[in-house]
Amino acid sequence: xxxxxxxxxxxxxxxxxxxxxxxxxxxxxxxxxxxxxxxxxxxxxxxxxxxxxxxxxxxxxxxxxxxxxxxxxxxxxxxxxxxxxxxxxxxxxxxxxxxxxxxxxxxxxxxxxxxxxxxxxxxxxxxxxxxxxxxxxxxxxxxxxxxxxxxxxxxxxxxxxxxxxxxxxxxxxxxxxxxxxxxxxxxxxxxxxxxxxxxxxxxxxxxxxxxxxxxxxxxxxxxxxxxxxxxxxxxxxxxxxxxxxxxxxxxxxxxxxxxxxxxxxxxxxxxxxxxxxxxxxxxxxxxxxxxxxxxxxxxxxxxxxxxxxxxxxxxxxxxxxxxxxxxxxxxxxxxxxxxxxxxxxxxxxxxxxxxxxxxxxxxxxxxxxxxxxxxxxxxxxxxxxxxxxxxxxxxxxxxxxxxxxxxxxxxxxxxxxxxxxxxxxxxxxx
Numbered sequence: 360x361x362x363x364x365x366x367x368x369x370x371x372x373x374x375x376x377x378x379x380x381x382x383x384x385x386x387x388x389x390x391x392x393x394x395x396x397x398x399x400x401x402x403x404x405x406x407x408x409x410x411x412x413x414x415x416x417x418x419x420x421x422x423x424x425x426x427x428x429x430x431x432x433x434x435x436x437x438x439x440x441x442x443x444x445x446x447x448x449x450x451x452x453x454x455x456x457x458x459x460x461x462x463x464x465x466x467x468x469x470x471x472x473x474x475x476x477x478x479x480x481x482x483x484x485x486x487x488x489x490x491x492x493x494x495x496x497x498x499x500x501x502x503x504x505x506x507x508x509x510x511x512x513x514x515x516x517x518x519x520x521x522x523x524x525x526x527x528x529x530x531x532x533x534x535x536x537x538x539x540x541x542x543x544x545x546x547x548x549x550x551x552x553x554x555x556x557x558x559x560x561x562x563x564x565x566x567x568x569x570x571x572x573x574x575x576x577x578x579x580x581x582x583x584x585x586x587x588x589x590x591x592x593x594x595x596x597x598x599x600x601x602x603x604x605x606x607x608x609x610x611x612x613x614x615x616x617x618x619x620x621x622x623x624x625x626x627x628x629x630x631x632x633x634x635x636x637x638x639x640x641x642x643x644x645x646x647x648x649x650x651x652x653x654x655x656x657x658x659x660x661x662x663x664x665x666x667x668x669x670x671x672x673x674x675x676x677x678x679x680x681x682x683x684x685x686x687x688x689x690x691x692x693x694x695x696x697x698x699x700x701x702x703x704x705x706x707x708x709x710x711x712x713x714x715x716x717x718x719x720x721x722x723x724x725x726x727x728x729x730x731x732x733x734x735x736x737x738x739x740x741x742x743x744x745x746x747x748x749x750x751x752x753x754x755x756x757x758x759x760x761x762x763x764x765x766x767x768x769x770x771x772x773x774x775x776x777x778x779x780x781x782x783x784x785x786x787x788x789x
Contacts (some may be wrong), residue, residue, distance in 0.1 A: 362389015363748035367543065369393065370440075370447040371424060372464060374401045376497065376525050377481045377559060378453035379420040380532030385449070385539060386423030387741040387750055393447075393766060394424045395440060397431065398787050400759045410732040412759040420532075421756035422728065422738055427767070428760035428787035431462050435785040442770040444469050444476065449539055452480045456492045466554040475552040477542040481535050485558040495559060497525035504563030509570050530562040622666065623678050624648050624659075627707060628685040634707040635690045637697060647700040652684050723751070730755040763788035 367390040371382040379394075379401070386392040394401070404417040427443070430436040444450060450469055452459055459465040459480075466478040480486075483495030490503075501507050501520045504527070511518035538555040546552055624639035639645045645659040656677060658668045669677065685693065690706045697704040713719050714737065726740045733755075741751045763786050767777045780786045 360749045362387075362750065363745055364388040364390040364540075364543075367391070367449065368447045369449040369451060369539075370395060370443050371451045373451050373453035373481070375403050375453070376416075376420055376528035377531040377535065378451050379403070379417075380529055381479070381481070381535035381539070382424060382451050383420050383422055384532065384536040384741070387743070387752060389749060390449075392424040393443060393762075394421060394426050394757065395443065396426060396428050396759065398428055398784065400428075404759065413730070413732050413756075418730065418733065418736060418756045419738065422752050423754050424757055425762035425766060426757035426760055428763050430785050431464065433785050435780060435783070437463060439767065439770065439772075439780070439786065440464065441469075441472055443766070444472050446770075447473065447476065448543070449477045449479060451535070451539075452478065453482070455494050456482065470552060470554075473552070475546060475550060477539060477546065477552050478554045479535050479539045479542070480554065480556045481531050482556070482558050484560045486556060490560065497528045497559060500527040500559035500563045504560060504567065505570070506563055506567065509567065526566060527559040527563040530566050531557050531559050534562055534565070623681045628682065630685050630688060630690045630693055632689045635685075635693055636705060636707060638703040644702050648697070648702050651696055651700055651702070652681055654680060654684070726752050728752055728755040731758050731761070758789060760787040760789055 364385060367385070369382060369385050369390050369392040371379065371392050371394040373379050373382065382392045382394065399405075400412050401417060401421075403420070404412050404414055406414050406416050408414045409418075427439075429439050431440055450464075452464065454462070454464070460468075466476075466480070469478060470476050482491075483500065484490035484493050495503075498520050506526070507518050507520045510521060534557040535555075538557060542553055542555050624637060624645045627634055627636050637648060639648055642659050642662055642664055645656075645664070649656045649659050654677060656669070658665060666674070688696075694704050694706065708716075714725060719725055722744075724740050724742075725737050727735050727737050730736050736755060738752055738755075743750050763781075764777055767780070767786070768774075772780070777786075777788075781788055
């Protein structure tokens with residue numbers, strides 16, 4: 360059974376995380392993804408290597424692709440790339456601002472070769488606006504879109520970014536793959552190619568569906584108070600992030616921020632033997648939790664949740680009481696009890712536990728692939744399944760230049776020409 364994108368050829372010019380992850384998603388769906396790399400390889404290969412030119416970082420976002428090494432700074436290398444463009448449906452790009460134009464790999468140059476080309480571009484900040492020329496990675500996007508401030512809101516110490524996953528990178532990669540599929544559908548209808556674009560910054564904004572939600576009727580007063588504090592901080596020379604996150608300042612509960620300390624029914628708890636979470640987003644579930652815990656909470660007795668029903672001191676006392684109650688049973692005991700009441704709950708896992716998780720195994724969410732240099736590797740598999748198309752990981756990430764000879768032959772180069780290109784270091788093959 361073929362994949363949903365079988366027959367679609369993708370030329371992947373990207374490095375690091377977001378662009379390669381988009382290419383990996385397309386490969387999982389059956390596209391033929393050719394990763395074009397410079398002689399030194401994607402820079403992500405070179406971070407904490409586990410074998411020659413191989414790193415965990417690279418292996419994680421490049422499975423299912425073929426690798427072609429080309430030095431785009433040589434005329435011969437550029438000709439190879441242009442031949443590959445001519446037979447591609449999609450080009451993925453993640454160059455720093457201005458680099459694609461200097462290399463002749465921008466949309467204007469490549470669409471002249473392939474008029475119906477879909478050119479999918481990811482940058483740190485996008486092509487418009489005052490930040491358009493800025494470089495950036497995931498942590499910068501987390502900082503500048505407010506994610507770090509939001510996640511650290513109300514906590515003592517230095518604000519921390521989300522490091523368990525490069526969330527703006529992965530979100531941008533998903534958005535880019537989604538945009539490619541949409542553009543393919545449109546091209547099927549119109550025959551026209553186009554340039555599509557996303558950015559880490561835009562993706563970081565999109566991730567914050569709740570904190571960035573603003574309703575004028577309710578937010579005006581809080582927004583005005585926040586603006587006044589920022590103006591005051593600016594006048595005093597105080598850092599704006601410190602002004603916003605000062606828990607002693609009036610109006611600390613800023614617009615859109617969660618009342619973390621007042622909702623004990625959506626939280627992480629320490630049990631007798633480990634940690635667990637309960638997640639109640641309506642009062643029916645909150646009532647069930649309160650009864651199971653044996654606490655009285657007037658906020659849960661009606662259908663509408665109103666955190667102001669309890670004053671802050673009473674809410675804090677209730678939270679402390681619930682904290683202590685959770686420590687009287689094990690995680691398994693609590694999960695059994697909450698599940699019997701239909702309350703969403705679960706243990707806090709460490710990553711290594713997931714390899715043996717029966718649900719993970721049942722869905723083959725961490726498949727094992729064989730890598731030519733590293734050997735067997737376990738990878739995070741595709742989250743998508745389709746009833747009429749094959750999905751999922753089919754091959755490990757390629758070694759550097761693994762498919763150089765194969766692809767050059769497909770592009771019309773003879774064995775002698777391929778040998779000369781390798782000899783002249785225009786390309787590279789194992």
